[in-house]
Amino acid sequence: MIVDDQELLRRGLAMVIDSQPDLELVAEAGDGQEALDVLASRAVDVVVMDVRMPRMDGVRATAQIQKLSRPPRVLVLTTFDLDEHALGALRAGASGFLLKDAPGEEIIAAIRHVHAGDAIIAPATTRRLVAQLVDQRETDPTAVLQMLTEREQEVFGELARGASNAEIGARLYLSETTVKTHVGRILTKLRLRDRVQAVVLAYESGVVRPGSR
Structure with a gap:
Protein backbone atom coordinates (compact mmCIF):
# COMPACT_ATOMS: atom_id res chain seq x y z
CA MET A 1 0.00 0.00 0.00
CA LEU A 133 21.25 8.57 18.66
CA VAL A 134 24.56 8.95 20.50
CA ASP A 135 23.57 12.40 21.78
CA GLN A 136 20.30 11.00 23.11
CA ARG A 137 21.82 7.85 24.58
CA GLU A 138 19.78 6.44 27.46
CA THR A 139 20.55 2.73 27.51
CA ASP A 140 23.40 1.17 29.49
CA PRO A 141 25.58 -0.85 27.07
CA THR A 142 26.61 -3.21 29.86
CA ALA A 143 22.99 -4.17 30.48
CA VAL A 144 22.51 -4.90 26.79
CA LEU A 145 25.64 -7.02 26.39
CA GLN A 146 25.04 -9.01 29.57
CA MET A 147 21.98 -10.50 27.89
CA LEU A 148 24.06 -11.93 25.04
CA THR A 149 26.70 -14.63 24.78
CA GLU A 150 30.19 -13.64 23.62
CA ARG A 151 29.49 -14.85 20.08
CA GLU A 152 26.12 -13.10 20.03
CA GLN A 153 27.85 -9.87 21.06
CA GLU A 154 30.17 -10.19 18.07
CA VAL A 155 27.25 -10.82 15.71
CA PHE A 156 25.29 -7.94 17.29
CA GLY A 157 28.18 -5.55 16.66
CA GLU A 158 28.40 -6.54 12.99
CA LEU A 159 24.63 -6.45 12.63
CA ALA A 160 24.52 -2.92 14.03
CA ARG A 161 27.08 -1.76 11.46
CA GLY A 162 24.71 -2.84 8.70
CA ALA A 163 26.46 -6.05 7.66
CA SER A 164 24.42 -8.69 5.86
CA ASN A 165 24.32 -12.28 7.09
CA ALA A 166 26.82 -13.26 4.40
CA GLU A 167 29.20 -10.46 5.42
CA ILE A 168 28.88 -11.35 9.11
CA GLY A 169 29.59 -14.98 8.31
CA ALA A 170 32.70 -14.09 6.31
CA ARG A 171 34.06 -11.83 9.05
CA LEU A 172 33.36 -14.23 11.92
CA TYR A 173 33.99 -17.49 10.01
CA LEU A 174 30.41 -18.69 10.43
CA SER A 175 27.92 -20.16 7.97
CA GLU A 176 24.99 -17.97 6.93
CA THR A 177 22.64 -20.44 8.61
CA THR A 178 24.51 -20.07 11.89
CA VAL A 179 24.50 -16.28 11.58
CA LYS A 180 20.75 -16.31 10.93
CA THR A 181 20.26 -18.39 14.07
CA HIS A 182 22.35 -15.96 16.14
CA VAL A 183 20.46 -12.95 14.75
CA GLY A 184 17.14 -14.57 15.65
CA ARG A 185 18.30 -15.24 19.20
CA ILE A 186 19.63 -11.67 19.57
CA LEU A 187 16.33 -10.15 18.45
CA THR A 188 14.42 -12.43 20.82
CA LYS A 189 16.64 -11.78 23.85
CA LEU A 190 16.65 -8.01 23.35
CA ARG A 191 12.93 -7.97 22.45
CA LEU A 192 13.58 -6.33 19.12
CA ARG A 193 11.28 -6.55 16.12
CA ASP A 194 13.91 -6.46 13.38
CA ARG A 195 17.40 -5.36 12.35
CA VAL A 196 16.45 -1.67 12.29
CA GLN A 197 15.64 -1.77 15.99
CA ALA A 198 18.94 -3.57 16.57
CA VAL A 199 20.82 -0.71 14.88
CA VAL A 200 18.95 1.90 16.93
CA LEU A 201 19.61 0.06 20.21
CA ALA A 202 23.28 -0.49 19.42
CA TYR A 203 23.93 3.22 18.88
CA GLU A 204 21.63 4.38 21.68
CA SER A 205 23.47 2.17 24.14
CA GLY A 206 26.96 2.91 22.85
CA VAL A 207 27.63 -0.72 21.94
CA VAL A 208 28.65 0.63 18.52
CA ARG A 209 30.06 4.11 18.06
CA PRO A 210 30.07 6.39 15.00
CA GLY A 211 32.97 5.61 12.69
CA SER A 212 33.66 2.18 14.18
CA ARG A 213 34.15 -0.71 11.79
Whole structure:
Protein backbone atom coordinates (compact mmCIF):
# COMPACT_ATOMS: atom_id res chain seq x y z
CA MET A 1 0.00 0.00 0.00
CA ILE A 2 1.18 3.51 -0.84
CA VAL A 3 0.33 6.25 1.67
CA ASP A 4 1.03 9.79 0.44
CA ASP A 5 -1.04 12.97 0.18
CA GLN A 6 0.37 13.72 -3.30
CA GLU A 7 -1.66 11.84 -5.89
CA LEU A 8 0.93 12.42 -8.61
CA LEU A 9 3.62 10.73 -6.52
CA ARG A 10 1.30 7.82 -5.70
CA ARG A 11 0.58 7.34 -9.41
CA GLY A 12 4.25 7.39 -10.33
CA LEU A 13 5.23 4.92 -7.62
CA ALA A 14 2.25 2.74 -8.47
CA MET A 15 3.46 2.44 -12.06
CA VAL A 16 6.92 1.38 -10.87
CA ILE A 17 5.48 -1.21 -8.47
CA ASP A 18 3.01 -2.62 -11.00
CA SER A 19 5.85 -3.13 -13.47
CA GLN A 20 7.40 -5.72 -11.14
CA PRO A 21 6.21 -9.34 -11.55
CA ASP A 22 6.58 -10.13 -7.85
CA LEU A 23 4.88 -7.00 -6.47
CA GLU A 24 1.22 -6.00 -6.40
CA LEU A 25 -0.24 -2.66 -5.36
CA VAL A 26 -3.40 -3.49 -3.40
CA ALA A 27 -4.32 -0.13 -1.85
CA GLU A 28 -3.59 3.59 -1.68
CA ALA A 29 -4.28 6.23 0.98
CA GLY A 30 -3.89 10.00 1.17
CA ASP A 31 -2.98 10.23 4.86
CA GLY A 32 -2.26 8.14 7.94
CA GLN A 33 -5.86 7.94 9.14
CA GLU A 34 -7.09 6.74 5.76
CA ALA A 35 -4.31 4.13 5.78
CA LEU A 36 -5.51 2.79 9.13
CA ASP A 37 -9.09 2.67 7.84
CA VAL A 38 -7.94 0.63 4.83
CA LEU A 39 -5.84 -1.73 6.97
CA ALA A 40 -8.87 -2.48 9.15
CA SER A 41 -10.36 -4.49 6.29
CA ARG A 42 -7.53 -5.30 3.90
CA ALA A 43 -4.40 -7.43 4.26
CA VAL A 44 -1.17 -5.66 3.27
CA ASP A 45 2.42 -6.91 3.53
CA VAL A 46 4.32 -3.62 3.11
CA VAL A 47 3.23 0.00 3.52
CA VAL A 48 5.23 2.70 1.73
CA MET A 49 4.58 5.66 4.04
CA ASP A 50 5.07 9.41 3.60
CA VAL A 51 5.96 11.43 6.72
CA ARG A 52 4.22 14.80 6.39
CA MET A 53 0.50 14.39 5.67
CA PRO A 54 -2.75 16.01 6.85
CA ARG A 55 -4.92 14.57 9.64
CA MET A 56 -2.34 11.95 10.70
CA ASP A 57 1.35 12.02 9.76
CA GLY A 58 3.44 9.00 8.87
CA VAL A 59 5.17 8.68 12.23
CA ARG A 60 1.87 8.55 14.17
CA ALA A 61 0.35 6.22 11.60
CA THR A 62 3.35 3.89 11.82
CA ALA A 63 3.01 3.74 15.59
CA GLN A 64 -0.70 2.89 15.28
CA ILE A 65 0.01 0.23 12.66
CA GLN A 66 2.29 -1.58 15.12
CA LYS A 67 -0.74 -2.12 17.37
CA LEU A 68 -2.53 -4.22 14.75
CA SER A 69 -2.73 -7.97 15.33
CA ARG A 70 -0.69 -8.63 12.16
CA PRO A 71 1.03 -5.35 11.31
CA PRO A 72 2.53 -4.91 7.85
CA ARG A 73 6.11 -3.71 7.58
CA VAL A 74 6.50 0.00 6.99
CA LEU A 75 8.97 1.64 4.60
CA VAL A 76 9.06 5.40 5.18
CA LEU A 77 9.62 7.40 2.00
CA THR A 78 9.92 11.17 2.32
CA THR A 79 11.42 14.28 0.73
CA PHE A 80 12.53 15.59 4.10
CA ASP A 81 16.07 14.52 4.99
CA LEU A 82 15.72 15.51 8.65
CA ASP A 83 16.93 13.48 11.60
CA GLU A 84 13.78 13.81 13.70
CA HIS A 85 11.69 12.27 10.94
CA ALA A 86 14.05 9.34 10.41
CA LEU A 87 14.48 8.68 14.10
CA GLY A 88 10.78 9.20 14.85
CA ALA A 89 9.73 6.79 12.13
CA LEU A 90 12.22 4.11 13.20
CA ARG A 91 11.26 4.42 16.85
CA ALA A 92 7.59 4.25 15.89
CA GLY A 93 8.25 0.87 14.27
CA ALA A 94 9.23 1.51 10.66
CA SER A 95 11.48 -1.13 9.12
CA GLY A 96 13.12 1.28 6.71
CA PHE A 97 13.69 4.88 5.71
CA LEU A 98 14.45 6.21 2.22
CA LEU A 99 14.31 9.59 0.52
CA LYS A 100 11.84 10.13 -2.33
CA ASP A 101 14.63 11.12 -4.69
CA ALA A 102 16.08 7.60 -4.48
CA PRO A 103 16.12 5.82 -7.87
CA GLY A 104 13.07 3.68 -8.62
CA GLU A 105 15.10 0.47 -8.58
CA GLU A 106 16.42 1.37 -5.12
CA ILE A 107 12.90 1.89 -3.80
CA ILE A 108 11.75 -1.41 -5.30
CA ALA A 109 14.75 -3.20 -3.78
CA ALA A 110 13.96 -1.58 -0.42
CA ILE A 111 10.36 -2.85 -0.56
CA ARG A 112 11.64 -6.37 -1.16
CA HIS A 113 14.23 -6.13 1.63
CA VAL A 114 11.71 -4.76 4.13
CA HIS A 115 9.26 -7.53 3.22
CA ALA A 116 12.04 -10.06 3.87
CA GLY A 117 12.64 -8.59 7.33
CA ASP A 118 15.79 -6.61 6.60
CA ALA A 119 16.57 -3.05 7.68
CA ILE A 120 16.77 -0.20 5.20
CA ILE A 121 18.16 3.23 6.16
CA ALA A 122 19.00 5.88 3.56
CA PRO A 123 22.81 6.18 3.37
CA ALA A 124 22.56 9.98 3.24
CA THR A 125 20.75 9.95 6.57
CA THR A 126 22.76 7.36 8.48
CA ARG A 127 25.64 9.51 9.75
CA ARG A 128 23.42 12.27 11.14
CA LEU A 129 20.98 9.74 12.53
CA VAL A 130 23.76 7.91 14.36
CA ALA A 131 25.10 11.18 15.78
CA GLN A 132 21.68 12.02 17.17
CA LEU A 133 21.25 8.57 18.66
CA VAL A 134 24.56 8.95 20.50
CA ASP A 135 23.57 12.40 21.78
CA GLN A 136 20.30 11.00 23.11
CA ARG A 137 21.82 7.85 24.58
CA GLU A 138 19.78 6.44 27.46
CA THR A 139 20.55 2.73 27.51
CA ASP A 140 23.40 1.17 29.49
CA PRO A 141 25.58 -0.85 27.07
CA THR A 142 26.61 -3.21 29.86
CA ALA A 143 22.99 -4.17 30.48
CA VAL A 144 22.51 -4.90 26.79
CA LEU A 145 25.64 -7.02 26.39
CA GLN A 146 25.04 -9.01 29.57
CA MET A 147 21.98 -10.50 27.89
CA LEU A 148 24.06 -11.93 25.04
CA THR A 149 26.70 -14.63 24.78
CA GLU A 150 30.19 -13.64 23.62
CA ARG A 151 29.49 -14.85 20.08
CA GLU A 152 26.12 -13.10 20.03
CA GLN A 153 27.85 -9.87 21.06
CA GLU A 154 30.17 -10.19 18.07
CA VAL A 155 27.25 -10.82 15.71
CA PHE A 156 25.29 -7.94 17.29
CA GLY A 157 28.18 -5.55 16.66
CA GLU A 158 28.40 -6.54 12.99
CA LEU A 159 24.63 -6.45 12.63
CA ALA A 160 24.52 -2.92 14.03
CA ARG A 161 27.08 -1.76 11.46
CA GLY A 162 24.71 -2.84 8.70
CA ALA A 163 26.46 -6.05 7.66
CA SER A 164 24.42 -8.69 5.86
CA ASN A 165 24.32 -12.28 7.09
CA ALA A 166 26.82 -13.26 4.40
CA GLU A 167 29.20 -10.46 5.42
CA ILE A 168 28.88 -11.35 9.11
CA GLY A 169 29.59 -14.98 8.31
CA ALA A 170 32.70 -14.09 6.31
CA ARG A 171 34.06 -11.83 9.05
CA LEU A 172 33.36 -14.23 11.92
CA TYR A 173 33.99 -17.49 10.01
CA LEU A 174 30.41 -18.69 10.43
CA SER A 175 27.92 -20.16 7.97
CA GLU A 176 24.99 -17.97 6.93
CA THR A 177 22.64 -20.44 8.61
CA THR A 178 24.51 -20.07 11.89
CA VAL A 179 24.50 -16.28 11.58
CA LYS A 180 20.75 -16.31 10.93
CA THR A 181 20.26 -18.39 14.07
CA HIS A 182 22.35 -15.96 16.14
CA VAL A 183 20.46 -12.95 14.75
CA GLY A 184 17.14 -14.57 15.65
CA ARG A 185 18.30 -15.24 19.20
CA ILE A 186 19.63 -11.67 19.57
CA LEU A 187 16.33 -10.15 18.45
CA THR A 188 14.42 -12.43 20.82
CA LYS A 189 16.64 -11.78 23.85
CA LEU A 190 16.65 -8.01 23.35
CA ARG A 191 12.93 -7.97 22.45
CA LEU A 192 13.58 -6.33 19.12
CA ARG A 193 11.28 -6.55 16.12
CA ASP A 194 13.91 -6.46 13.38
CA ARG A 195 17.40 -5.36 12.35
CA VAL A 196 16.45 -1.67 12.29
CA GLN A 197 15.64 -1.77 15.99
CA ALA A 198 18.94 -3.57 16.57
CA VAL A 199 20.82 -0.71 14.88
CA VAL A 200 18.95 1.90 16.93
CA LEU A 201 19.61 0.06 20.21
CA ALA A 202 23.28 -0.49 19.42
CA TYR A 203 23.93 3.22 18.88
CA GLU A 204 21.63 4.38 21.68
CA SER A 205 23.47 2.17 24.14
CA GLY A 206 26.96 2.91 22.85
CA VAL A 207 27.63 -0.72 21.94
CA VAL A 208 28.65 0.63 18.52
CA ARG A 209 30.06 4.11 18.06
CA PRO A 210 30.07 6.39 15.00
CA GLY A 211 32.97 5.61 12.69
CA SER A 212 33.66 2.18 14.18
CA ARG A 213 34.15 -0.71 11.79
